[in-house]
Amino acid sequence: MTDIRFPDGFLWGAATSAYQVEGSPLADGAGVSNWHRFSHTPRMTHNGDTGDVACDHYRRWADDVALMADLGLRAYRFSISWSRVFPEGTGRVNRAGLDFYERLVDALLERGIAPNATLYHWDLPAALDDRGGWLNPDVAGWFTDYATTVFRALDDRVPMWSTLNEPWVVMHAGYMVGEHAPGHRSTWEAPRVSHNLLRAHAAAVRAYRSIGRNRIGLVVNLEPKYAASDRPEDVAAQARAEAYMNRHYLDPALLGRYPDELREIFGEAWPAHADAEAADLREPIDWLGINYYTRSVTRDDPSDLPVREGRVRQDRHTHTEMGWEVHPPALTDVLVWVRERYGDVPLYITENGAAFYDPPVARGGEVDDPLRVAYYRDHLRAAHEAIRRGVDLRGYFAWSLLDNFEWSAGFAKRFGLVHVDLETQTRTPKRSARFYGDVIRTHGAALGSADG
Ligand code: BGC
Numbered sequence: 079m080t081d082i083r084f085p086d087g088f089l090w091g092a093a094t095s096a097y098q099v100e101g102s103p104l105a106d107g108a109g110v111s112n113w114h115r116f117s118h119t120p121r122m123t124h125n126g127d128t129g130d131v132a133c134d135h136y137r138r139w140a141d142d143v144a145l146m147a148d149l150g151l152r153a154y155r156f157s158i159s160w161s162r163v164f165p166e167g168t169g170r171v172n173r174a175g176l177d178f179y180e181r182l183v184d185a186l187l188e189r190g191i192a193p194n195a196t197l198y199h200w201d202l203p204a205a206l207d208d209r210g211g212w213l214n215p216d217v218a219g220w221f222t223d224y225a226t227t228v229f230r231a232l233d234d235r236v237p238m239w240s241t242l243n244e245p246w247v248v249m250h251a252g253y254m255v256g257e258h259a260p261g262h263r264s265t266w267e268a269p270r271v272s273h274n275l276l277r278a279h280a281a282a283v284r285a286y287r288s289i290g291r292n293r294i295g296l297v298v299n300l301e302p303k304y305a306a307s308d309r310p311e312d313v314a315a316q317a318r319a320e321a322y323m324n325r326h327y328l329d330p331a332l333l334g335r336y337p338d339e340l341r342e343i344f345g346e347a348w349p350a351h352a353d354a355e356a357a358d359l360r361e362p363i364d365w366l367g368i369n370y371y372t373r374s375v376t377r378d379d380p381s382d383l384p385v386r387e388g389r390v391r392q393d394r395h396t397h398t399e400m401g402w403e404v405h406p407p408a409l410t411d412v413l414v415w416v417r418e419r420y421g422d423v424p425l426y427i428t429e430n431g432a433a434f435y436d437p438p439v440a441r442g443g444e445v446d447d448p449l450r451v452a453y454y455r456d457h458l459r460a461a462h463e464a465i466r467r468g469v470d471l472r473g474y475f476a477w478s479l480l481d482n483f484e485w486s487a488g489f490a491k492r493f494g495l496v497h498v499d500l501e502t503q504t505r506t507p508k509r510s511a512r513f514y515g516d517v518i519r520t521h522g523a524a525l526g527s528a529d530g
Contacts, residue, residue, distance in 0.1 A: 086335075093429055096199060098485075124486065164227075196240045233289070238293050239306075247299060293365055321343070328420060407436060428473065462525070
């Protein structure tokens with residue numbers, strides 16, 4: 079029996095994003111974001127919840143950094159709010175907005191916690207939304223100007239950058255099904271948004287190459303797709319589902335072409351110029367971030383447009399509060415798949431975690447969350463298995479450091495390692511936080527033996 083041991087230098091962290099934790103959305107001259115607008119629109123979020131206060135991290139950042147150090151974290155993935163830095167999206171820089179991130183980064187470094195900064199985690203300046211948002215081809219230039227300003231301010235202290243978080247969710251939830259800002263529902267808009275996201279990503283990476291000194295990457299959410307049967311219809315549905323979600327951004331960004339299935343999925347709505355320009359979307363990156371939560375067993379479903387696939391619920395397995403199946407082996411599979419399809423770009427799991435019902439904070443400050451502990455244990459073991467199979471996995475970020483604003487689900491779903499009392503803002507580490515700290519301290523030995 080050999081204990082699990084992650085490689086030396088493996089980066090252990092936790093993640094959050096600006097709109098989900100910061101609160102004070104209009105403080106110090108910040109502009110309105112699309113999420114501020116969306117969450118303040120009736121019926122768009124559970125319970126009408128907004129990010130107005132969230133975890134009040136904009137004011138409590140120093141305590142939160144101290145908390146990260148107490149938990150033993152070595153890295154922190156956070157995002158920068160575009161509308162704090164450029165209140166109108168372009169043009170005038172709001173120095174006070176940048177100052178917030180400078181203070182945060184300095185505090186992290188003082189505690190030996192490596193900053194990992196995401197430039198875009200879904201909060202677009204509302205002024206840019208008024209100009210078409212991700213539908214306007216100019217967005218690639220707006221994004222690059224914003225990115226360049228942030229690189230100039232912080233690249234001397236931020237060793238790891240990513241351009242976009244989960245472009246698939248921006249396209250699908252924001253422009254296809256309308257569950258996220260800006261709340262559009264259009265099969266015509268969706269592929270144009272994807273293309274502009276990819277153009278913005280590539281342009282920002284190019285800009286980074288001329289001024290940056292560290293490492294820049296992209297973060298995608300991958301949900302491995304398994305055909306429900308070997309019927310040809312289900313196998314074809316699996317390929318469509320995989321193309322729509324898992325190859326949609328990685329193929330253009332890393333291989334310079336769109337998957338063929340996208341033309342079939344979008345039909346007439348597919349923009350011809352996207353294919354003509356696909357080669358320009360390829361731009362070498364230094365690392366790739368993968369957000370993994372669940373898998374999907376998929377079958378042909380002609381009624382479910384445009385992908386024509388449906389999820390087959392796996393009733394025998396545990397599901398999280400989000401309704402997502404818990405299936406750790408798919409994490410190993412997806413990491414191996416990425417290596418096989420895209421080659422040896424260094425990988426990081428940039429999000430993994432679970433929302434479960436948590437009991438109230440008990441006397442003595444205990445939050446017992448056995449399902450979340452099991453989720454982390456089994457997924458970290460699956461991550462280690464991928465390393466054993468030769469995947470160049472360099473780090474892991476738990477989602478999330480804090481219970482926070484879960485987008486259209488508001489505060490109803492709790493993903494935190496740390497419980498947040500939304501009335502008092504008291505932070506209470508859950509048992510999963512202590513468990514994760516033990517894993518970090520022991521380089522994985524707290525996960526048990528590698529042989530089962
Ligand atoms: C996002 C997070 C979100 C998490 C859980 C990811 O899609 O990047 O912002 O909170 O999943 O839904």
